Amino acid sequence: MIIELKDLKKTFKIYKKEEGLLNSLKSLIKRDVVFVEAVKGINLKIEKGERVGFLGPNGAGKSTTIKMMCGILHPTSGDINILGFNPLKNRKKYVKNIGVIFGQKSQLWFDIPAVDSFYLHREIYGIEEDIFEERLEFLTNLLSVKEIIKRPVRNLSLGERMKCEFIASLLHNPPVLFLDEPTIGVDAISKDEIRNFLHEVNKKFNTTFILTTHDMDDIEEVCNRVVIIDKGTIIYDGSLKKLKSKYVKHTNIKIDYSKVKNKKKFESLLKKADIIVDGKSYKELKLSKDLDINKILKDIMSSVDVVDLSIQEPRLESVIKEIYKEVK
Amino acid sequence: MKTYLRLLSLKISSRLSYKLDFFTTLISSLLWSLASPLFIILLYQSGASYPDWNFNEILLFIGIYTALFGLGRAFFYNFFFNTGADVRTGYLELTLIKPVDELVLLLGKSFDWESLSEVLAGSLIAIYAFIQLSLSPNIFLFLVYIGLALLFYFSMILLISSLIMKYVQVTRLIEIVERFMDIASHPKNVYPRVVQTGFSIFIPLFIISYYPASALIGFELVYPFTIILTTLIFFMLSLYIWRKSIKNYTGAGG
Numbered sequence: 001m002i003i004e005l006k007d008l009k010k011t012f013k014i015y016k017k018e019e020g021l022l023n024s025l026k027s028l029i030k031r032d033v034v035f036v037e038a039v040k041g042i043n044l045k046i047e048k049g050e051r052v053g054f055l056g057p058n059g060a061g062k063s064t065t066i067k068m069m070c071g072i073l074h075p076t077s078g079d080i081n082i083l084g085f086n087p088l089k090n091r092k093k094y095v096k097n098i099g100v101i102f103g104q105k106s107q108l109w110f111d112i113p114a115v116d117s118f119y120l121h122r123e124i125y126g127i128e129e130d131i132f133e134e135r136l137e138f139l140t141n142l143l144s145v146k147e148i149i150k151r152p153v154r155n156l157s158l159g160e161r162m163k164c165e166f167i168a169s170l171l172h173n174p175p176v177l178f179l180d181e182p183t184i185g186v187d188a189i190s191k192d193e194i195r196n197f198l199h200e201v202n203k204k205f206n207t208t209f210i211l212t213t214h215d216m217d218d219i220e221e222v223c224n225r226v227v228i229i230d231k232g233t234i235i236y237d238g239s240l241k242k243l244k245s246k247y248v249k250h251t252n253i254k255i256d257y258s259k260v261k262n263k264k265k266f267e268s269l270l271k272k273a274d275i276i277v278d279g280k281s282y283k284e285l286k287l288s289k290d291l292d293i294n295k296i297l298k299d300i301m302s303s304v305d306v307v308d309l310s311i312q313e314p315r316l317e318s319v320i321k322e323i324y325k326e327v328k
Numbered sequence: 329m330k331t332y333l334r335l336l337s338l339k340i341s342s343r344l345s346y347k348l349d350f351f352t353t354l355i356s357s358l359l360w361s362l363a364s365p366l367f368i369i370l371l372y373q374s375g376a377s378y379p380d381w382n383f384n385e386i387l388l389f390i391g392i393y394t395a396l397f398g399l400g401r402a403f404f405y406n407f408f409f410n411t412g413a414d415v416r417t418g419y420l421e422l423t424l425i426k427p428v429d430e431l432v433l434l435l436g437k438s439f440d441w442e443s444l445s446e447v448l449a450g451s452l453i454a455i456y457a458f459i460q461l462s463l464s465p466n467i468f469l470f471l472v473y474i475g476l477a478l479l480f481y482f483s484m485i486l487l488i489s490s491l492i493m494k495y496v497q498v499t500r501l502i503e504i505v506e507r508f509m510d511i512a513s514h515p516k517n518v519y520p521r522v523v524q525t526g527f528s529i530f531i532p533l534f535i536i537s538y539y540p541a542s543a544l545i546g547f548e549l550v551y552p553f554t555i556i557l558t559t560l561i562f563f564m565l566s567l568y569i570w571r572k573s574i575k576n577y578t579g580a581g582g
């Protein structure tokens with residue numbers, strides 16, 4: 001186990017700010033305080049090489065949890081142990097072992113080419129020259145950005161810049177990579193490239209990922225474990241498959257048919273389902289998970305002449321929506 | 329240290345990508361700083377003077393003050409603004425995930441080349457006056473004072489930067505602090521005793537002008553070690569407050 005969080009809590013103290021000079025002066029002396037419990041006791045264990053996706057509605061406490069794991073924020077209470085470190089006790093040593101990407105903030109210098117930022121990175125992390133060159137080569141090839149890293153960052157598109165951010169955060173080969181909304185604002189193709197890239201990196205170096213995102217495809221394609229956080233607590237922790245089987249209660253079937261062979265059988269079949277679309281030779285059915293889908297499919301085949309038939313599991317997106325609605 | 333130097337060179341190269349801007353600011357601020365002793369020249373021409381200071385001595389004083397302030401600005405001034413901006417935008421978070429002391433990174437990012445023109449102007453004035461005076465100075469003490477003066481400037485910046493971390497929108501603070509430090513733009517002995525003692529012992533403000541100038545001119549200094557000690561303590565105190573603020577840093581939402 002390389003990450004362990006024990007009853008982690010963070011409460012923010014917010015000072016209410018008032019308008020006007022006089023009030024600002026007053027607020028220097030006495031300020032109204034509001035407490036925001038952003039994280040309310042999180043317990044989590046993560047093994048090496050796991051790809052964990054943090055999900056949760058806005059303001060759930062995902063970023064706050066990640067920032068505490070990175071050693072940026074000091075927890076109000078609780079314990080963090082990552083790779084044997086307490087991130088706060090020995091911050092400078094600890095952060096050598098992690099990579100961090102905040103989708104909203106760039107760690108590259110804007111006016112110079114990304115590759116110059118990479119060399120600065122080498123200095124900061126004390127990476128040996130040949131190891132550095134080799135990794136840079138590997139990462140730039142994987143993302144096909146050989147030329148792009150030589151252009152000033154301010155001239156790059158968001159997707160191109162994001163790829164450079166990924167390189168910067170992986171140059172020192174950290175065993176753990178934190179990604180807070182890494183694909184925000186990135187187009188579909190670049191997203192695919194980034195996801196493939198993450199797969200490759202995970203395969204080759206067994207890097208552990210912790211990723212937050214609002215894009216369910218990120219989760220479906222990158223993660224093998226999902227942690228859902230709501231109002232500062234974990235409400236689900238497990239594999240993606242289990243999440244679906246737990247929350248998915250229906251299967252949708254679309255049937256396009258030409259002729260009804262066995263009317264009685266077909267009608268009794270329809271009675272078991274919710275009919276969503278009821279066309280003349282087209283039906284869309286919503287079937288409870290409790291039913292034996294294989295048997296139903298057989299019955300359909302034998303009762304009508306099927307032209308086209310498709311089965312649809314609900315997408316993760318709608319599953320998550322259901323969960324968010326439930327907890328609200 | 330290597331990291332700091334690398335940051336500086338990156339800083340120039342990113343600044344040089346706006347070449348014209350870089351050089352025009354440099355030249356205009358050089359001219360501006362060279363004009364600073366004009367007031368003193370006029371003052372002494374009209375027959376007035378600072379008590380106990382002759383014209384060349386006061387010129388030396390002003391040269392040193394200008395150069396030191398320039399150095400302070402070059403190294404530390406932007407530190408305050410960068411910290412303020414980084415706190416507001418949450419970019420300080422990125423600084424905290426680097427395996428280097430945050431002060432090194434913030435300082436490296438903050439170097440302001442344009443202020444070197446003040447240093448140049450101040451040095452020219454000081455050197456001119458120094459040659460006119462033909463002194464036999466205590467160079468070692470002078471250098472110690474210069475180091476301490478910079479340390480003091482940095483301490484002030486650390487203090488107000490700590491404040492800005494807590495009260496995010498008070499960027500005017502630096503103006504207040506600079507006006508306050510202007511007190512040091514006149515020799516110590518023009519002020520009442522209380523001020524003299526207060527700004528030597530509690531807040532070692534006079535380290536930034538009076539002490540280094542005196543070391544050169546050879547004024548007898550009462551308790552040179554007091555100011556050395558005070559400046560060091562003052563610095564340690566501000567460093568402590570800064571570290572504490574970093575610890576309490578709450579980041580920006582997201």
Ligand SMILES: Nc1ncnc2c1ncn2[C@@H]1O[C@H](COP(=O)(O)OP(=O)(O)OP(=O)(O)O)[C@@H](O)[C@H]1O
Nearest residue numbers: 012038058059060061062063064578579580581582
């Ligand atoms: N620096 C801060 N100061 C005060 N409150 C904060 C701060 N950062 C976050 N919060 C509050 O803590 C709660 C959790 O915020 P957090 O950023 O962790 O949410 P999140 O799960 O990352 O949401 P999102 O999906 O919108 O990014 C929110 O209510 C937020 O307002």
Ligand SMILES: [Mg+2]
Nearest residue numbers: 062063064582
């Ligand atoms: Mg967030």
